[in-house]
Amino acid sequence: MSTDRIITLHGEQELVQRVGHLFVASREEFLVAAADLMTWSTGVNAAFREGKRPHVVPGLTMRKLYTRRALADPESHKRLLRIAASGIEVRISDGPLAREAIIIDRRTAILAGAPVRGVRTFTVVQTPEVVEGVRSLFRATWETATDLADCTAAPPLLTDQARQILQALAAGHTDETGARLLGLSLRTYRRRVAELMVILGANSRFQAGLLARDLQPDGPH
Numbered sequence: 312m313s314t315d316r317i318i319t320l321h322g323e324q325e326l327v328q329r330v331g332h333l334f335v336a337s338r339e340e341f342l343v344a345a346a347d348l349m350t351w352s353t354g355v356n357a358a359f360r361e362g363k364r365p366h367v368v369p370g371l372t373m374r375k376l377y378t379r380r381a382l383a384d385p386e387s388h389k390r391l392l393r394i395a396a397s398g399i400e401v402r403i404s405d406g407p408l409a410r411e412a413i414i415i416d417r418r419t420a421i422l423a424g425a426p427v428r429g430v431r432t433f434t435v436v437q438t439p440e441v442v443e444g445v446r447s448l449f450r451a452t453w454e455t456a457t458d459l460a461d462c463t464a465a466p467p468l469l470t471d472q473a474r475q476i477l478q479a480l481a482a483g484h485t486d487e488t489g490a491r492l493l494g495l496s497l498r499t500y501r502r503r504v505a506e507l508m509v510i511l512g513a514n515s516r517f518q519a520g521l522l523a524r525d526l527q528p529d530g531p532h
Contacts, residue, residue, distance in 0.1 A: 316437040347380040402456035
């Protein structure tokens with residue numbers, strides 16, 4: 312594999328500076344996969360403000376794929392509706408995404424890493440075989456996802472036990488400790504964690520735990 316076709320960028324500012332021009336240059340496909348509206352929000356919106364926005368023109372396919380976390384509150388749902396009204400196809404996946412990515416014209420894939428101390432790492436790949444692999448993952452998930460028009464913004468209903476599990480994950484407890492705190496067997500605890508990750512569209516246990524804060528009855532909406 313040619314390493315000169317793979318670069319690593321740190322933070323949204325460097326993402327915009329180095330590859331923002333590719334957004335506006337897209338002519339065939341502009342595909343976005345994200346767990347929620349925050350993943351690409353800072354960097355991509357900054358690029359758009361600088362005029363580096365892909366134009367919805369004949370021949371350009373623009374699709375955005377999110378998990379149900381993007382429907383967590385009415386405002387997010389309204390944002391998605393505005394995106395769809397602009398001519399972009401939007402679908403919602405019931406499960407977690409294999410990768411959060413942007414794919415441009417089948418030539419470039421931008422993969423988002425998990426935040427580390429608030430900073431994301433972005434891997435920009437232009438190796439044809441890798442780009443096509445990422446695109447194939449996107450297409451497979453897209454085919455089984457639900458059109459936004461058929462989705463509602465109602466947040467998942469969680470039991471007290473589910474909230475306690477999420478809080479244990481957010482606190483960084485091991486499975487053994489979490490199971491002991493909740494009085495569950497280790498096997499049952501792990502099964503509950505796996506179920507919650509699917510319900511929430513979380514890509515990791517820690518990410519699922521962080522959602523506990525937003526799902527509290529008196530939390531932010």
